[in-house]
Structures are given as C-alpha cells and as structure tokens.
Amino acid sequence: xxxxxxxxxxxxxxxxxxxxxxxxxxxxxxxxxxxxxxxxxxxxxxxxxxxxxxxxxxxxxxxxxxxxxxxxxxxxxxxxxxxxxxxxxxxxxxxxxxxxxx
Amino acid sequence: xxxxxxxxxxxxxxxxxxxxxxxxxxxxxxxxxxxxxxxxxxxxxxxxxxxxxxxxxxxxxxxxxxxxxxxxxxxxxxxxxxxxxxxxxxxxxxxxxxxxxxxxxxxxxxxxxxxxxxxxxxxxxxxxxxxxxxxxxxxxxxxxxxxxxxxxxxxxxxxxxxxxxxxxxxxxxxxxxxxxxxxxxxxxxxxxxxxxxxxxxxxxxxxxxxxxxxxxxxxxxxxxxxxxxxxxxxxxxxxxxxxxxxxxxxxxxxxxxxxxxxxxxxxxxxxxxxxxxxxxxxxxxxxxxxxxxxxxxxxxxxxxxxxxxxxxxxxxxxxxxxxxxxxxxxxxxxxxxxxxxxxxxxxxxxxxxxxxxxxxxxxxxxxxxxxxxxxxxxxxxxxxxxxxxxxxxxxxxxxxxxxxxxxxxxxxxxxxxxxxx
Ligand SMILES: Cc1cc2nc3c(=O)[nH]c(=O)nc-3n(C[C@H](O)[C@H](O)[C@H](O)COP(=O)(O)OP(=O)(O)OC[C@H]3O[C@@H](n4cnc5c(N)ncnc54)[C@H](O)[C@@H]3O)c2cc1C
Ligand code: FES
Numbered sequence: 108x109x110x111x112x113x114x115x116x117x118x119x120x121x122x123x124x125x126x127x128x129x130x131x132x133x134x135x136x137x138x139x140x141x142x143x144x145x146x147x148x149x150x151x152x153x154x155x156x157x158x159x160x161x162x163x164x165x166x167x168x169x170x171x172x173x174x175x176x177x178x179x180x181x182x183x184x185x186x187x188x189x190x191x192x193x194x195x196x197x198x199x200x201x202x203x204x205x206x207x208x209x
Numbered sequence: 210x211x212x213x214x215x216x217x218x219x220x221x222x223x224x225x226x227x228x229x230x231x232x233x234x235x236x237x238x239x240x241x242x243x244x245x246x247x248x249x250x251x252x253x254x255x256x257x258x259x260x261x262x263x264x265x266x267x268x269x270x271x272x273x274x275x276x277x278x279x280x281x282x283x284x285x286x287x288x289x290x291x292x293x294x295x296x297x298x299x300x301x302x303x304x305x306x307x308x309x310x311x312x313x314x315x316x317x318x319x320x321x322x323x324x325x326x327x328x329x330x331x332x333x334x335x336x337x338x339x340x341x342x343x344x345x346x347x348x349x350x351x352x353x354x355x356x357x358x359x360x361x362x363x364x365x366x367x368x369x370x371x372x373x374x375x376x377x378x379x380x381x382x383x384x385x386x387x388x389x390x391x392x393x394x395x396x397x398x399x400x401x402x403x404x405x406x407x408x409x410x411x412x413x414x415x416x417x418x419x420x421x422x423x424x425x426x427x428x429x430x431x432x433x434x435x436x437x438x439x440x441x442x443x444x445x446x447x448x449x450x451x452x453x454x455x456x457x458x459x460x461x462x463x464x465x466x467x468x469x470x471x472x473x474x475x476x477x478x479x480x481x482x483x484x485x486x487x488x489x490x491x492x493x494x495x496x497x498x499x500x501x502x503x504x505x506x507x508x509x510x511x512x513x514x515x516x517x518x519x520x521x522x523x524x525x526x527x528x529x530x531x532x533x534x535x536x537x538x539x540x541x542x543x544x545x546x547x548x549x550x551x552x553x554x555x556x557x558x559x560x561x562x563x564x565x566x567x568x569x570x571x572x573x574x575x576x577x578x579x580x581x582x583x584x585x586x587x588x589x590x591x592x593x594x595x596x597x598x599x600x601x602x603x604x605x606x607x608x609x610x611x612x613x614x615x616x617x618x619x620x621x622x623x624x625x626x627x628x629x630x
C-alpha cells in the first residue's frame with residue numbers, strides 16, 4: 108500500500124492510496140487533472156508527466172532512457188520529471204509527492 | 210452558449226470508446242452541467258483498444274485490467290453509461306435518437322463517436338467457417354485466446370499485413386502459435402510506410418519465426434473436420450487451425466448517412482469537429498476531417514485523433530474558441546521493437562534512413578517532400594520521434610546532410626544548422 112500525493116496545476120493537493128498498478132492508472136481513475144494516460148501506459152504519449160518532489164527522487168529513481176527521451180516532448184522537462192505510467196505502485200514509493208506538469 | 214444555459218441540457222454520445230469516453234470527461238471539465246449520456250453496443254466497460262493486439266492478447270488479464278476509466282469515475286463525474294445498447298437511428302428534426310428496443314432519447318447536442326468495424330472480405334467459404342476472427346473488441350480477444358488454447362497444432366494464418374495483423378502475428382507467436390501472414394500487396398505496410406520500413410518489419414518477423422508472404426491474394430477457404438485450407442490465386446495454399454482477419458476497417462457512418470449528414474471518406478466535420486448540423490458533432494475514427502498542418506481532409510485511425518477531436522468538440526460545445534490543429538502520431542509494438550510515428554508521409558519524394566551507433570534495431574525514417582519534413586518513423590528510437598515531432602510542428606528546414614551523417618549523434622541544433630554553400 109502506498110499513499111501518493113498529487114499537486115495539480117491549479118494547486119489542488121490530492122492524496123490517493125493504491126496497492127498495485129501504475130501511478131498513472133491511479134491518477135486517471137481518480138480524475139487527477141493533467142494526467143491523461145492516452146497510450147494506456149506504454150511510454151508512447153507523454154501525457155502522464157509529473158515532477159517528483161526533490162526529496163522523493165531516491166524513492167522513485169530517475170527516468171529510463173526511452174522515458175527520458177519521451178519527456179523531452181514537453182518543454183517543461185527537468186531533472187525531476189517522470190512519466191508516471193512508468194512508476195509502479197508499491198510500499199517503496201509510499202509518501203511521494205508529485206507535481207503534475209503543466 | 211453560456212454555462213448557465215447548459216444546465217438543463219442533454220448531451221448524447223453514440224459510441225463509448227477512446228473518442229466518446231474522452232469527450233464525456235472533457236465536456237464535464239469544460240463546464241457542461243447538464244446530462245451526459247453515453248451509449249455503446251459493446252457490453253464491457255470502455256477499454257483501451259491498442260493493447261488488444263499487443264500485451265493484452267498475450268496476458269491472461271480480464272478486460273477490467275485494461276479500462277479507459279474506472280467504473281466509479283463515470284458516476285463521480287455524473288456521466289451515464291449505457292452499455293450493450295445499440296443505437297438504431299437518429300432524427301435530426303425531432304432531435305432524438307432511437308435505441309435498439311425502440312425507445313427514444315432526446316438530445317440538445319449529439320456526438321457521433323461510432324468508430325469503425327473490421328472488414329470481413331468476401332472470400333469464398335469465409336462467412337460460414339468457424340475459427341475465423343477479426344480483432345477489434347475485447348470479445349474478439351477472448352475468442353482468439355480460447356481458440357489458440359484449444360488448438361493442438363496452433364497453426365495460424367493472418368490475412369493482411371497491416372499494423373493490427375502484424376502485431377497479432379507477433380503476439381500469437383509469443384503464445385506458442387505457428388504463424389503465417391498473407392499480404393495481398395507486394396510488401397507489408399505498403400500504404401503507410403517506405404519500402405525500407407517494410408523490409409525491416411518483414412525481417413523482424415522472419416527472425417522471430419513468423420513467415421510473411423507477400424503478393425498473396427486469398428480467394429477461398431476450405432474447412433474439413435481437422436483444419437482449414439487457405440487458397441491463394443497463385444495456386445498456393447496454407448493450412449490453418451485459426452484465421453485472423455486484418456484487412457482494414459469500414460467506418461460506422463450508416464447512422465449519420467441515413468440522417469442526411471455530409472459523408473465523404475467518413476463523416477465530414479469542420480475544425481471544431483462539427484458536422485453540417487449545428488447540434489451534431491462527430492469525433493474519432495468515423496470522421497473525415499480537415500488537418501490544417503497538412504492542409505487537406507483526412508481520415509485517421511488513431512488514439513491521438515480520437516482524443517484530440519474529443520477535446521476540441523467538448524471545448525466548442527461549451528462555447529469556447531478552438532480549432533483541431535495537431536500533427537498526427539501513432540505507435541506500434543511488435544516483439545521487442547517499439548515503432549513510433551509522427552506526421553503524415555503520403556506524398557513524400559525522399560526518405561532518409563538513419564541508423565544510430567550501427568545498431569540495426571535503432572532506426573529512423575525521415576520523409577520529405579522537397580525541403581519540407583512530412584513525417585518520421587522511429588524504430589526503438591524515441592529521440593528521433595521526439596525531435597521529429599518538434600521539427601515538424603515548427604516547420605523547420607532540415608540540414609539533410611547532417612541528418613544523413615550517422616557518425617554524429619542526433620541533436621536538434623545539428624539538424625537545423627544552416628546549410629553551407
Ligand atoms: C487491435 C487494435 C490495435 C490498435 N493499435 C493502435 C495503436 O497502437 N495506436 C493507436 O494510436 N491506435 C491504435 N488502434 C486504433 C485505435 O484503437 C482507434 O483509433 C480508436 O479506438 C478509435 O476510437 P473511436 O472511439 O473513434 O472508435 P472505436 O474505438 O471504434 O469505438 C466506437 C464505438 O462505437 C460503438 N458503436 C458504433 N456504432 C454504434 C451504434 N449504432 N450503437 C451503439 N454503439 C455503437 C462501438 O461498439 C464502439 O465501441 C488500434 C486499434 C485496434 C483495433
Ligand atoms: S501513459 Fe502514455 S506515456 Fe505514460
């Protein structure tokens with residue numbers, strides 16, 4: 108079980124709990140604004156871009172090579188960027204804070 | 210229309226798949242306060258279609274693992290989902306639709322998101338043969354999965370070497386089937402890509418033990434107790450336990466046509482996805498729409514188009530200025546190869562092929578018409594896909610010499626550095 112906090116571009120803070128699946132699926136199921144997940148989670152659309160809070164980066168790790176390339180579609184990419192369809196929900200990411208990219 | 214005016218209005222959506230579902234949620238987000246009611250003949254909660262021929266086919270997951278949105282999210286947004294309900298017709302004068310059981314539902318705004326259905330070719334013996342499957346719905350996948358499981362020989366013939374046929378071939382191979390693909394054209398993906406790409410995918414399948422045979426026009430299907438024989442017009446024949454049909458789609462435009470809406474290669478819509486009726490929009494695979502970037506009317510079969518038109522229609526209905534103006538993109542996964550495509554390559558007069566680090570599995574195909582970059586197909590090369598997207602959107606002039614130079618890493622600055630001389 109993991110608690111995950113999303114901060115949307117309207118500065119709304121929403122904390123959700125998940126047990127399995129990807130963070131993208133959790134966000135889509137709960138209507139988190141700004142996370143669309145159009146490709147269903149196969150790293151093809153980059154519509155699930157989040158910025159991980161700096162202190163949570165060691166929990167999530169950084170983007171894989173293809174993920175990092177795809178993130179470049181968005182001009183707002185930075186070193187904390189991840190495509191959250193590539194983040195699996197597990198105890199080890201409990202408590203992370205994600206800012207939804209604009 | 211101001212927000213206060215849309216409070217007591219009803220928006221009906223025919224078709225609850227990528228286009229219809231994304232539309233419903235976007236409409237709510239844009240401020241529509243009235244009813245939003247979706248109808249779909251498919252009995253399952255709306256699901257992602259692309260995985261059906263890819264990871265979902267090889268998994269044992271139920272469709273509940275592959276949903277567009279959770280069941281609760283419809284209720285939460287006040288979106289009514291009527292599944293397993295066929296819409297028979299519509300009446301534009303009375304502004305209502307008629308359901309399969311004859312009941313009537315009125316609308317203020319109507320969205321047609323009826324998508325497409327697989328073509329079942331008129332091959333002799335096909336219509337009354339068992340174990341012949343198209344691949345478009347969750348039900349098709351369950352049928353294919355159980356036919357493969359129950360077959361001792363697991364010999365599969367795929368008719369049609371387009372993306373769906375090829376992906377299905379790769380997935381069934383993974384499930385332990387012996388797969389042969391029969392393609393009518395001289396090469397696979399002939400309609401959509403350069404010959405070099407066709408060759409790449411043909412070889413990829415060969416390496417993975419799937420035979421792709423081209424110039425094979427299937428004319429008849431014979432069944433006996435034990436198996437089927439697929440006959441081609443060149444006299445060859447192939448044994449099969451099951452057959453997958455992947456020869457393309459028909460647009461579901463009959464409802465719209467019967468109601469007198471403008472139809473060409475699909476339901477004709479303007480830049481806001483509106484039909485020639487003020488109160489009726491059409492979105493997704495069923496539309497024939499204008500693409501400003503390529504300055505022509507097109508029909509697309511892609512998630513990108515379904516989702517983007519859904520957003521445009523929702524915005525427009527809520528009275529905001531909007532225009533559909535995107536560069537199309539698409540992906541396909543076969544074996545361990547990820548293909549990503551951006552742009553429309555039709556009309557190209559030159560293709561430049563790049564191979565990164567001498568890696569035969571990391572390629573990109575750049576399609577030009579004169580100096581204009583039309584499209585990029587990227588094989589295991591997300592960087593090329595991303596740069597291609599940016600350069601096409603910006604309308605940049607590419608330094609082709611630099612693009613051809615595979616010794617240099619792919620970099621935007623290098624690709625657009627002025628041509629000397
Ligand atoms: C196997 C497969 C793999 C694919 N892979 C990719 C891919 O990798 N990338 C990509 O971008 N795209 C892919 N696509 C294409 C993509 O799935 C479609 O572009 C997308 O589904 C279009 O969405 P849509 O809502 O417009 O139409 P559809 O998905 O066709 O949905 C239309 C819906 O309308 C319903 N309907 C139609 N008529 C009626 C009626 N009269 N009454 C009630 N309901 C009705 C149908 O039941 C259907 O559910 C793939 C498609 C398939 C089948
Ligand atoms: S959902 Fe498409 S890249 Fe994450």
